[in-house]
Amino acid sequence: MTQKQNVRIVLISGLFFISLGGWFLHLRIHPPFEESQHLIPFISGIISVLAIPVLFFYTKTTQYAYVINGMLVIIGTITMAHFSLLNLPEVITPSNLILKTTLPDIILLFGKFAFGKAIFELDIMNTSSELKRKDRFFRYPNMGWWLLHLIAISIVYIVGNIFLRS
Numbered sequence: 259m260t261q262k263q264n265v266r267i268v269l270i271s272g273l274f275f276i277s278l279g280g281w282f283l284h285l286r287i288h289p290p291f292e293e294s295q296h297l298i299p300f301i302s303g304i305i306s307v308l309a310i311p312v313l314f315f316y317t318k319t320t321q322y323a324y325v326i327n328g329m330l331v332i333i334g335t336i337t338m339a340h341f342s343l344l345n346l347p348e349v350i351t352p353s354n355l356i357l358k359t360t361l362p363d364i365i366l367l368f369g370k371f372a373f374g375k376a377i378f379e380l381d382i383m384n385t386s387s388e389l390k391r392k393d394r395f396f397r398y399p400n401m402g403w404w405l406l407h408l409i410a411i412s413i414v415y416i417v418g419n420i421f422l423r424s
Contacts, residue, residue, distance in 0.1 A: 262380065265380060266377060266380055266381070269373055269376050269377045269380070270311050270314050270315060270377060272373050273310065273311055273314065273327075273370065273373035273374060273377065274307065274311045276366060276369055276370050276373060277303070277306035277307045277310065277311070277370060278307050279366070280303065280306070280363070280366055280367070280370065281299075281303030281304075281306060281307050283363065284299040284300065284303055285300070285303070288300075298333075298337070299334075299337075302330050302333065302334065305326065305330065306327070306330055306370070309323075309326070310323050310326060310327050310330075310374070311323075313326070314327075314374070314377050317381050320377065320378055320381045320382060321378070321382065321399075323374065323377075323378075324374055324375070324377070324378040324382075324399065327370065327371065327374035328371060328374065328375075328404055328407075329407070331367045331368070331370055331371040331374075332404070332407055332408050332411055333411070334363075334364070334367045335364050335367055335368075335408070336408075336411060336412050336415050337415075338360035338363055338364050338367075339360065339364065340415070340419070341360055342359035342360045342361070345359075346359070347359070371404075378399065382399070383399075
């Protein structure tokens with residue numbers, strides 16, 4: 259086994275375990291069959307724990323895994339931020355905002371994204387040389403592409419919530 263293959267397996271394992279831990283947290287906090295809205299994190303967790311690591315395992319499906327993983331991180335970030343805004347602590351202090359909201363869970367999601375990005379970079383990008391990236395920031399697979407999707411999906415989510423409340 260080469261060093262690259264070893265690093266790849268370690269990263270995929272890290273992605274699996276961080277996803278499994280997040281899924282178990284959601285199962286404890288949001289039992290999936292109590293309310294229909296709890297099915298979203300339940301299904302997302304199944305995809306994150308079972309499908310994404312398998313897709314990352316094969317180089318041919320790495321790009322699919324990268325996009326699905328990133329989109330699940332975006333959806334999780336938006337929905338957990340919304341949940342926190344609806345359930346703010348009674349007393350707003352920096353400590354309460356950090357510890358009594360979903361901020362720690364969102365930070366775990368960013369770690370999940372980082373594992374996926376590292377696996378993608380290792381497999382797809384030319385990492386053997388010291389090439390500088392000359393691509394446009396907002397084009398796939400650069401981080402600007404993810405930022406645009408975070409903003410666009412957030413806007414759609416906000417607009418959907420506004421119209422569904424009316």
